[in-house]
Amino acid sequence: MKKLMILGAGIYQAPLIRQAKELGLFVIVVSSPGDYPGFALADKVYKTDTRDQEGVLEIAQSEQIDGICTSGTDVAVRTIGYVCQKMGLHGLTYEAACQVTDKALMKDAFFQKKVSTPGHIRASSLEKAKQAAKRMGYPLLVKAVDSSGSRGIVIVERESRLEEAFSRALQVSRKDYVLVEEYIQAEEIGVDGFVKNGSLVFMAPHEKYLFRGDQVTVPAGHSFPYIATKKQMREVQKQMQLAIEAVGLDECPVNADVLVDGNKVWILEIGGRTGATCIPELISLHYGFPFYQRIIQNALGESVQFPRLVHVPCQGRLLMSPIDGVITGIDEEKLDSLREKGVQVVIDYPAGHKVQAMKNGTDRIGHVAAKAASEEEFTAVYDQVQSAVRIGDQTLYQLNLRTEDRGDGKNK
Numbered sequence: 001m002k003k004l005m006i007l008g009a010g011i012y013q014a015p016l017i018r019q020a021k022e023l024g025l026f027v028i029v030v031s032s033p034g035d036y037p038g039f040a041l042a043d044k045v046y047k048t049d050t051r052d053q054e055g056v057l058e059i060a061q062s063e064q065i066d067g068i069c070t071s072g073t074d075v076a077v078r079t080i081g082y083v084c085q086k087m088g089l090h091g092l093t094y095e096a097a098c099q100v101t102d103k104a105l106m107k108d109a110f111f112q113k114k115v116s117t118p119g120h121i122r123a124s125s126l127e128k129a130k131q132a133a134k135r136m137g138y139p140l141l142v143k144a145v146d147s148s149g150s151r152g153i154v155i156v157e158r159e160s161r162l163e164e165a166f167s168r169a170l171q172v173s174r175k176d177y178v179l180v181e182e183y184i185q186a187e188e189i190g191v192d193g194f195v196k197n198g199s200l201v202f203m204a205p206h207e208k209y210l211f212r213g214d215q216v217t218v219p220a221g222h223s224f225p226y227i228a229t230k231k232q233m234r235e236v237q238k239q240m241q242l243a244i245e246a247v248g249l250d251e252c253p254v255n256a257d258v259l260v261d262g263n264k265v266w267i268l269e270i271g272g273r274t275g276a277t278c279i280p281e282l283i284s285l286h287y288g289f290p291f292y293q294r295i296i297q298n299a300l301g302e303s304v305q306f307p308r309l310v311h312v313p314c315q316g317r318l319l320m321s322p323i324d325g326v327i328t329g330i331d332e333e334k335l336d337s338l339r340e341k342g343v344q345v346v347i348d349y350p351a352g353h354k355v356q357a358m359k360n361g362t363d364r365i366g367h368v369a370a371k372a373a374s375e376e377e378f379t380a381v382y383d384q385v386q387s388a389v390r391i392g393d394q395t396l397y398q399l400n401l402r403t404e405d406r407g408d409g410k411n412k
Contacts, residue, residue: 001026002066002300005059007050007079009038011348011364012072012276017041019292028063030056037348050076057083065089067299071292072276074148077101081272090301092272096248100272103145103179106247107269113246116239116266118259119182129166132180133159141181142166144173148271151360155183186261188268189226190219191240192275192283193254194294194306200241200254202306204283205233209317211358218360219277221317221367223375224286228260235265243267253295255279276361278316281344281369285314315378316369319347320358321391322399327351327365331388338384344369345385355391365389365396 004020006013009031017038020027029042032049039045044063048055050070056079060068067090068083070076081097083089099105110117121132122145133140133156142165144152152172154165169178188210193203205228209221228236240256247270255275257268274280274295283291288309298304327349335345347366349355356363368385372378386397 003028003063004296004299005030005056005063005065005068005083006038006042007031007056007068007070007076008073009034009036009042009045010073010362011037013070014038014041015280016069016071016292016295019290020296023293023296025296028059028065030059050079053079053082057086060087067091067296067301069273069295069299071274071280071295074101074146074271074273077272090251090299092249092252096250097272099247100249100270101146102175103143103269104177105145107179107181109246110243110267113242115242115246116264117243118184118266118268121180122177123166123180124177126163126166129162129178129180130159133162136180136182139183141179141183142169143179143181144169145175145177145179147172148361152178184259184261184266186259186264186266189258189260190222190275190279191236191254191256191258192279193240194298194304195244195249195252195254196304198245198250200237200244203237203240204287205236205258206279206282211318211320218358220320220358221277221315222275222279222282223313223315223372223378224282225311225313229263231263232260232265235263236260239265239267240270243270251298253298277318278367278369281367282314282316285369285371286310286312288312312371313373314369314371315375316344316367317378317382318358318361318367319365319385319389319396320363320400321355321365321396323357323391325355325391327353327355327389328392329390334388335385338381342371343381343385347389 004025005028009029014037027042028044029038030046033047046059060083078097081092081094084091085094104122107120123129139157142154152169156165190208191205205226206222206224211218211220252272253274256270259266280291294304368382387395389396
């Protein structure tokens with residue numbers, strides 16, 4: 001029986017663990033201690049920080065694993081590259097992993113290889129951030145260079161908010177510098193795919209739904225297909241390939257944030273793993289093949305194919321609360337009725353569990369994914385799910401209806 005090591009036991013790794021078990025693999029999960037669903041799904045658990053490269057390597061060598069992977073998080077990517085390189089396993093190199101998990105290094109590589117990307121300046125002090133802002137003008141973005149899930153990324157519209165943004169970015173970072181980035185007003189989309197032999201052999205662009213909070217914009221869902229002209233798609237493909245070559249990604253899934261304005265395309269950032277927020281589920285629905293399975297097959301060094309069996313319109317969105325609170329009720333009968341109709345409904349926590357107001361991609365309560373020919377069709381289903389979950393004395397639907405931005409608008 002082959003052994004697969006999965007780094008992370010959270011909500012975005014649990015589906016990957018389940019898929020590995022269905023394939024008959026012996027699954028070893030490595031994750032920091034916590035209340036994570038993946039622990040109960042694994043054959044063997046090691047409660048170790050996934051950023052501890054030497055510690056994870058020692059476990060991997062002692063277990064004689066056949067492959068290593070993750071999904072939905074950048075935190076473990078460097079360790080995956082390190083273990084792959086040290087043990088000769090299939091996956092991205094350590095050098096590439098380092099490039100894509102430091103936004104400053106990534107953007108420097110983009111600039112050197114002439115990838116179309118917004119202007120950027122590295123700032124190790126507030127004074128340098130102010131100097132960068134003076135050169136760029138407002139609005140602009142301040143980013144933690146080593147975070148994912150939109151943590152530490154702040155839109156700054158005026159100088160009086162710069163110090164707070166600089167401080168917030170440093171608080172979630174292990175680095176002593178941040179990235180100050182040009183803000184470009186354009187449509188933001190997501191692009192996932194796979195790199196084999198240095199080439200982007202599978203590309204899945206998708207529209208993105210954004211939750212806009214206080215100075216933050218968080219991906220809250222996605223939809224397929226992304227409608228674009230042939231010229232736009234060629235430019236997206238071109239810039240994605242340039243970005244992949246710039247950072248040296250190979251033999252791995254990729255996930256990118258991309259801006260599109262007419263025929264102009266900018267790569268915001270790219271990662272050496274698949275995206276979160278229902279992306280693997282939606283790829284599977286849209287194209288008709290199990291995407292988590294492809295991630296696992298690739299990690300084991302097996303042949304990976306990406307057939308476009310179908311092109312089913314579909315959408316997915318996170319369940320989010322605009323306030324801190326406690327789940328006081330879940331109408332399982334209503335949710336089961338929707339599941340019987342083919343709607344994927346995942347509730348992360350049981351009644352009685354505390355929840356946080358949405359600030360980043362991990363502040364979710366669950367997700368909904370379904371085939372849908374239009375935004376209106378999906379929203380009707382999504383609202384039924386929201387009405388089945390209560391926070392305090394109100395349903396999620398009632399809570400989100402009262403907010404100015406329900407977080408379900410496409411980024412146009």
